[in-house]
Amino acid sequence: MTSDVHPAPTGGPRKGWPLWEVFIRARRGLSHQHVGSLHAPDADMALRNARDVYTRRGEGVSIWIAPSTAITASSPDEKDPFFDPAMDKAYRHPTFYDVPEGVSHL
Amino acid sequence: MYGNIDRIESSDEGALPAGVEVVLQELFDQLIADDQRIEPRDWMPDGYRNTLIRQIAQHAHSEIIGMQPEGNWITRAPSLRRKAILLAKVQDEAGHGLYLYSAAETLGVDREDLLDLLHSGKQKYSSIFNYPTLSWADMGAIGWLVDGAAIMNQVPLCRCSYGPYGRAMVRICKEESFHQRQGFEILYTLSQGTQAQHAMAQDAVDRFWWPSLMMFGPPDTDSPNSEQSTAWGIKRFSNDELRQRFVDMCVSQAEALGLTLPDPDLQWNSERQHHDFGAIDWAELTRVIKGDGPCNAQRMARRVSAHEDGRWVREAAQAYAAKHRADKVKAGAAA
Amino acid sequence: MTAASLSSQPLDNDDIDQADIDQAALATYVLGLGDDALIVAQRLGEWITRAPQIEEDIALGNIALDLLGQARTLLGYAGEVDGNVTGMPRDEDDLAFLRDEREFRNVHLVEIENGDFAVTMARQLIFSSYQYELYTALLTSIDPTLSALAGKAVKEVAYHRDHATQWVLRLGDGTPESHERMQAALDQVWPYVEEIFDTADTADILAALPGIAADPAALRPAWSRYVENVITTATLSVPTPTWRSRGGRSGYHTENLGHLLPEMQNLHRSHPGASW
Numbered sequence: 001m002t003s004d005v006h007p008a009p010t011g012g013p014r015k016g017w018p019l020w021e022v023f024i025r026a027r028r029g030l031s032h033q034h035v036g037s038l039h040a041p042d043a044d045m046a047l048r049n050a051r052d053v054y055t056r057r058g059e060g061v062s063i064w065i066a067p068s069t070a071i072t073a074s075s076p077d078e079k080d081p082f083f084d085p086a087m088d089k090a091y092r093h094p095t096f097y098d099v100p101e102g103v104s105h106l
Numbered sequence: 107m108y109g110n111i112d113r114i115e116s117s118d119e120g121a122l123p124a125g126v127e128v129v130l131q132e133l134f135d136q137l138i139a140d141d142q143r144i145e146p147r148d149w150m151p152d153g154y155r156n157t158l159i160r161q162i163a164q165h166a167h168s169e170i171i172g173m174q175p176e177g178n179w180i181t182r183a184p185s186l187r188r189k190a191i192l193l194a195k196v197q198d199e200a201g202h203g204l205y206l207y208s209a210a211e212t213l214g215v216d217r218e219d220l221l222d223l224l225h226s227g228k229q230k231y232s233s234i235f236n237y238p239t240l241s242w243a244d245m246g247a248i249g250w251l252v253d254g255a256a257i258m259n260q261v262p263l264c265r266c267s268y269g270p271y272g273r274a275m276v277r278i279c280k281e282e283s284f285h286q287r288q289g290f291e292i293l294y295t296l297s298q299g300t301q302a303q304h305a306m307a308q309d310a311v312d313r314f315w316w317p318s319l320m321m322f323g324p325p326d327t328d329s330p331n332s333e334q335s336t337a338w339g340i341k342r343f344s345n346d347e348l349r350q351r352f353v354d355m356c357v358s359q360a361e362a363l364g365l366t367l368p369d370p371d372l373q374w375n376s377e378r379q380h381h382d383f384g385a386i387d388w389a390e391l392t393r394v395i396k397g398d399g400p401c402n403a404q405r406m407a408r409r410v411s412a413h414e415d416g417r418w419v420r421e422a423a424q425a426y427a428a429k430h431r432a433d434k435v436k437a438g439a440a441a
Numbered sequence: 442m443t444a445a446s447l448s449s450q451p452l453d454n455d456d457i458d459q460a461d462i463d464q465a466a467l468a469t470y471v472l473g474l475g476d477d478a479l480i481v482a483q484r485l486g487e488w489i490t491r492a493p494q495i496e497e498d499i500a501l502g503n504i505a506l507d508l509l510g511q512a513r514t515l516l517g518y519a520g521e522v523d524g525n526v527t528g529m530p531r532d533e534d535d536l537a538f539l540r541d542e543r544e545f546r547n548v549h550l551v552e553i554e555n556g557d558f559a560v561t562m563a564r565q566l567i568f569s570s571y572q573y574e575l576y577t578a579l580l581t582s583i584d585p586t587l588s589a590l591a592g593k594a595v596k597e598v599a600y601h602r603d604h605a606t607q608w609v610l611r612l613g614d615g616t617p618e619s620h621e622r623m624q625a626a627l628d629q630v631w632p633y634v635e636e637i638f639d640t641a642d643t644a645d646i647l648a649a650l651p652g653i654a655a656d657p658a659a660l661r662p663a664w665s666r667y668v669e670n671v672i673t674t675a676t677l678s679v680p681t682p683t684w685r686s687r688g689g690r691s692g693y694h695t696e697n698l699g700h701l702l703p704e705m706q707n708l709h710r711s712h713p714g715a716s717w
Contacts, residue, residue: 016218017420017494019211036274037208038496039217041423042430045607049496052503053201073147173490173498180486184708184717185534186479186516190509193486197502200495242708242717292717300715408490416493418622419558422615429614 018067020046022054025062032064040065138339143269146212154338157331158268159213160229161340163220166206168232169199170224171405175239176248184242188292192245195285202278209270225410233391234317236399243296243303243310249289250363251311251318251356257282258352259322267339290359297364304364311360312368319383320391322349328388353381462584466649468523469546471587472536473643473690474575475515476547479537480698481568482508483705484555493558500604504565507597511590512537518586538709542698549686550633552697559612559619559626565605566668567630571637571657572598574664578655587653606671613675624677631680635687638664642690 017039023032035054040046046065055063130149137144144150173196180196183189207217223229234252239245260279266272296307323329323345335341353372360367371384393399485505492498516533524530531539550568555561576598579591612623638661640647647654672679688694709717 016216017424036205036277037211038204039494040496041420041611042427045423045611048604048607049500052499053204053496056197056201056499056503170495177489180489181483181704182708184538184712184715186509186513186537188717189486190506190513193489193502193506193509196489197499197506200498200502204495204499295716299717300712302712303715412491412493415491416497416558418616418618419493419612422619423611425615425619426611 017041018069020050020065021068021071022046022050023064023066024050024054027061032062037068043067138267138337141265141267141339143272144267145269153334154340155213157335157338157340158271159210159215161335162206162210162213162271162274163215163223164230164232166203166210166220167224167229168235169203169206171231171235171409173199173203174405174408175235175237175401176245178239179242179245182242183245188245191288195249195288198281198285202281205274205277206271209268209274212270221413225406225413227397227406230395231405232321233394233399234314234321235405236394236401237314237317238401240313241306241310243293243306244314246289246292246296246307247310247314249285249287250293250359251289251314252321253282253285253289254356255318255321255352257286258348258355262342262348265339265342290363293363293365307363308365311365315368316386316390319349319353319386322346322352324388324391350380353383357381462653463649464522464525466646467584467653468519468526470643470646470650470654471515471519471522473546473548475512475519475536476545477551477568478508478515478572479512480545480547480551480701481564482506482512483701484551484561484564487555488561501561504601504604507594507601511594511597514586514590534709538706542694542702543692545692545694545698545702546690547694548633548636548689549695550630550637552689552695552701553630553633554697556626556629557622558608559622560629562605562608562612563623563626563630565601566609566671567634567637569598569601569605570664570668571660573602573667574660575655575657578660582655583652602667609671609677610675613672613677620676623675627672627677628680628682632682632684633686634682635685636689639687642688 018041019037020040020043021037022035024035025032038046038049038053040049043065047063050063050065131151134144134148134150134154137148144154176192176196176199180189180192183192207220210220211217220229224231234255239248257279260275260282263275264272264279266275293307293311296303298304326332326344326346329345332341332344336344356367357372357374369384371382373382374380375382394402397403482505485501485508488501489498492501513533516536520531520533520536550564553560553564573595576591576595579587580595582588582591609623612619614620638657640656640658643657647656669679686695
């Protein structure tokens, strides 16, 4: 069921552990590939969590982690001419939505 | 490969010039019509976004809650090999939950908020996990039937229009096939074993068969959101279609297992080229979804207490990180 | 099983072949190592769905799986070696599920209840740091099964030790509440340390296995250096216990084992001879 309430963005500090993006080089000769994200309190734990979550089947020679907020992004074919051009803006920090009380179906 | 490094930009959307939204909707519709993927930075209708958040989150919650019925037998597994396999399986489920929360977060929600919604009952998880695991054979039944049904639902989702969700599903499906095979193997071993083991296996199948069929959701005629989900490329096949495929698959597998399915109306229909099967008790599904299932309260209590009991640990880790960030700043300044 | 005392063998590796090695002593020694790993794995399994963060369910599960793997190798080997003595070899499941409490050879540390997350991490820090020194020593064991296992296990336990270290640091140097809990946890588990390194219960066995077994007392200095450094860095204090555990290697356990074993063994024992 979809809600007719559109949650308003807060841009406020996130609760809980920050988000990190994970990149794995599965074998020698390959480059690092983005495999997903995870939450960890700091870089040391993020690296260890990444090993546990993303290399449980031995899929990983090298792991990189980076705070999600450190990523600067653009996509070649993004259809957003009415937004500020991506290239001269720092990575758009994720605005995490407050889910209002009483919203029974998101 | 994930596109999780992209995030939804939200605040600009309120300030769209007139007519722009129409163009963006057309671009979105064209991508869907061309069976292309929608990525996090693309404009999308609120309904699409909200539907995905709910569906992906509930899928993630199901993985996490699903760890409980199986986790129940880790300390009691009948051999060390089975203990190891079960531990690995439950770990996989935790990992799947994390992949899915990651996918949901690309839509601009925080995992903490999604967990709050789970803990307060505002978001759901698959109702199958509200049934108790009463014997070791239930590990087999869950692997064979529950994971089997999940795979049937999940394979089409690999082609979901939303990129991060589809990619999470590809990763999950690769790992899931081991789960179903393990379940089948457990049941096969039991079925071929002692009389007591065979009876244990049959009892587990008798208890899990109908709830597994309910995993595919209400009948198509009773599924108001299906049409929109299908139009958006989120849903690729109907509930009844997938349920029928599942029944057909299980009938031959049950024969191979030497076990029966608890449905006297189950029989091959050569006209339809499918198995007819008996009426599902939809009242039971409704009741269990609403909270009146055997384990709903217990599953939630465990999940909530793990979260609450762990709060001091999470806070400690954050406090440590903050302290040592400051150290790094000092070290940098002193250099 | 008690070791027959042998006249001491020369420590020249070329002279020592399998036939000269006291099989009963070897089986007993290996069983102790295997039981340690098995019981910790069992305790860690209890954390699944209860961990403070989903990532930690996965991490603890990984550690449990590694230890279970070590236990299976060690118990399998012990059963085989013991079979050389009794003529009736036993497999890993026979040993895990069909022995009674008094036949288990683990130290008391591994059987204590999980407690809160701090207690579990205190136990893990002590145990994994011990295993790290143990397997490092066993890398040069002249027993090929033990040295091969050590080669693999030392990498696993390096990771386990690191995981426990990261948490002890964060809990010790986190919030006032976590600091208090972590210190209380160390205070609770420290009485179990002495037993791990005490050779009184196993002197005969160790004497019968020169070049094969690792003398636990010899492992202590490196262990102490590592663990005490972690504790100090975590702004915690090394406890000074007023009592110590003893007897695990001889089959005298805490009341905990009497509850842990039935839970672990009941299903297997209910279906004698069945395959799973």
